[in-house]
Amino acid sequence: MAAEGPGGDSPPRSKRADAQRNRETVLTAAAEVFATSGVDAPIRQIAARAGVGMATIYRHFPTRADLVTAVYQHQIEACAEAGPNLLARADSPLDALHQWTDLFVDFLVTKHGLADALQSDSDRFAALHAYFLDRLLPVCAQLLDAAVEAGDIRPGTQPYELMRGIGNLCIGRDDDPRYDPRRLIALLLQGLQRPQGT
Amino acid sequence: MAAEGPGGDSPPRSKRADAQRNRETVLTAAAEVFATSGVDAPIRQIAARAGVGMATIYRHFPTRADLVTAVYQHQIEACAEAGPNLLARADSPLDALHQWTDLFVDFLVTKHGLADALQSDSDRFAALHAYFLDRLLPVCAQLLDAAVEAGDIRPGTQPYELMRGIGNLCIGRDDDPRYDPRRLIALLLQGLQRPQGT
DNA sequence: TGACAAAACGGAGCAGCGCTCCGGATAGTA
DNA sequence: TACTATCCGGAGCGCTGCTCCGTTTTGTCA
Secondary structure, eight states, X not given: OOOOOTTOOOOSOOOOHHXXXXXXXXXXXHHHHHHHHOTTOOHHHHHHHHTSOHHHHHHHOSSHXXXXXXXXXXXXXXXXXXXXXXXXXXXXXXXXXXHHHHHHHHHHHHSTTHHHHXXXXXXXXXXXXXXXXXXXXHHHHHHHHHHHHTTSBOTTOOHHHXXXXXXXXXXXXSOOTTOOHHHHHHHHHHHHBOOSOO | OOOOXXXXXXXXXXXXXXXXXXXXXXXXXXXXXXXXXXXXXXXXXXXXXXXXXXXXXHHHOSSHHHHHHHHHHHHHHHHHHHHHHHHHHSSSHHHHHHHHHHHHHHHHHHSTTHHHHHHOSSSTTHHHHHHHHHHHHHHHHHHHXXXXXXXXXXXXXXXXXXXXXXXXXXXXXXXXXXXXHHHHHHHHHHHHBOOSOO
């Protein structure tokens, strides 16, 4: 979908050609800077790389969350769409949940500081948080429900809590061999499974 | 005048009286400010509250991590000492691990932004991170080992990973009724338990 | 007690950041 | 070509972390 701020459809008012061009330029530059300096990189740095003024960035993306959202939109979307596909193709709903989680974690871990931003207790990234929830929560809920239905995991877990938990576990330096979020998330899912007895 | 300040034992030659006094004043002010504005509160604010200049704070606590560590030292210590006690008194090592985890989580959750700081990928809080690890990792390892020994949980989990996982799960606003780190940590420990059958 | 050096203090000052404001440039249209 | 709505750029403000240095306080020794 068109990258619009939350608020919905705007009339087919097309922007001026230079504005359109600058928007793309900024997105490209932001993606590069985020990859090297993390999503907290100074706006000035992104502006310099894009060869535009700061106001241009703020005009297109009023908050940092809007910019981050726009940069990663495609990947978030891909992650959302993968959910139903995995559910259809995997051996079991539990298996699908595992695979989807792996996908989600891979995405978060490879984006420097993205997981941190998502769970930050400041409100700077509220819009990003909202977008993630809006797109991925239903997917996670669907997978969870299917696994419950199949009797693989016990009912009662809230998708929101699980998603935030997974996101939280992804926080931190990604170059520490002593800490691999995947192992902990595997434990978490293990704990979710219905015990054989009782 | 044998009044020796708490904390590490330093050689007999100590600081001037006014320095000692200011150190305490700053610690008190910092504790108050941290409680209301979080551990990221501006140094100026703490200085103003303590009625001292900023340089005084930097002189006593070169980095923010040093200040935070000093403020929470007693509570961290208490948490560390509780480990062996719980192990001795609880019904089982697994039970002790649960109780200790609760203690740890309660501590983290009630300190605004402390968990965030602990896992921040910036190096600003490296000293704090190191202190936590130094004091609490052995305790966690002891509890974990005991539980493994008792056959309650399966071997192979690294204490470092578990501690970081617990810390990570505590990150975020603490006023969200939809997210309770305790529930997820319970799941994590559940996943750690040795399966009864097969 | 008074003098004096070491220790500690305080805040001005610099640099880096987010974000805004407004004079000037530009694109689309008549 | 002329005109206007749209868009642009960067100077500027306020807020931060952290340092530097002239001033004040403390402890000691004559």
